[in-house]
Amino acid sequence: MEDSLELVPVARFVESSGDGLKYEYKAVNLVKGEQFSPAFSNLNPMGYVPVLVDGDIIISDSFAILMYLEERYPQNPLLPHDLQKKAINYQAASIVSSSIQPLQNLAVLKYIEEKVSPDEKIPWVQFHIGKGFTALEKLLNGYAGRYATGDEVFLADLFLAPQISAAISRFNVDMTQFPLLSRLNDAYNELSAFQDAMPEKQPDYPVVSKG
């Protein structure tokens, strides 16, 4: 999953999670086009963030990064042992990264605004988020505990937290239709792993907007 202007790569959440992995934050200003600079292009010719560098290993795409971290640093696992529950985590991640996020990114929204109509943008994004959230409510039914697939934070939560946050703060989605996701959002708001990783707390968050 690549981000055009998303300032909340999913990987950031895992970086601040109980894994306890310290890292150097390297800001890439997507608005200024820094992803196309020679330095960054050398690192990642595709121009996507996030990118993780671990010695000689270079990985882009939040999902690929998470799977790498899971294997290389197995403390505080991101996936449950149970195969059905593990699959539910992958399914939730896919719904967010394939069915929702690509359709809400800025390039697509700009296209809708320009080619269909400015009035179509909000209904478009709310439709696709709503469709994905409806699917998630069904998927997680019977599996959710305090978090998406039980009482521990797993992969699904890492994808859900930023998505729900964006749905509320950027797209004004009416969350009353999604009681399970609303409850999960409340749980995420109480966890430092999620709160410390949020966009507004990052070094490159614009000074003018900082609260």
Place this chain on the structure above:
Amino acid sequence: MSADCFSSLRLYSWRYNSKLAGAAAAVAIADLWSLCKAWVLAQVQTRERIGASVEEPKKLQLYSYWRSSCSWRVRIALHLKGLKYEYKAVNLVKGEQFSPEFSNLNPIGYVPVLVDGDIVISDSFAILMYLEEKYPQNPLLPHDLQKKAINYQAASIVSSSIQPLQNLAKYIEEKVSPDEKVPWVQFHIGKGFTALEKLLNGYAGRYATGEEVFLADLFLAPQISAAISRFKVDMTQFPLLSRLNDAYNKLSAFQDTMPEKQPDAPVEYKG
């Protein structure tokens, strides 16, 4: 061990303690050995009786639509791993994904869905990861962590950057213009293919990440095939992907599982 065996142990132990003769101890041990042998034999016979009445493990079931790229990925994996399965056609055009029977199975209404006994999994990526863990023969991922990551990245480019946007073709046709549909699809496929050419540069061998078929190939093969046959993408701009496509066309794992050979492919498409 059963209670009988232990009570014998205690009994013999007591008997041994109360007698001083070594011969009595030897007899006690021999008797104990006979008792334990009889117990073991009884266990084996019981298990044989149970084994004879156990049913054959249920076959895997795959709910699939002939033309779905996502379903094709899973069919390739099942072929590579030598796994037999029952093909359950879900006609997406007729809306069969919304039938009560399918909704019970997968309320989200997506294909593919894999059923393996009590386990029910939808989403091609989740299914592939499950198959990889449950049936590790013919692995779908390399051991090397960097190469493994390249496979995940390729899969993500297809499933997040290309396929969801390609699926909007009908919306674009209706809401923007019929003339805009093809440029839209070709733009997004082109963008994704350009990224893949860069990603795989230096990793590709006969296949996407070396000399063996891995996860990346399972995502690439259906995507490239659709790009060529359905969307008329000019592949000359993508030499690496063109070469990979030629390689896929020679493999039975890809050819035997192609959409046109599925039971639910319309007659006019059947290869």
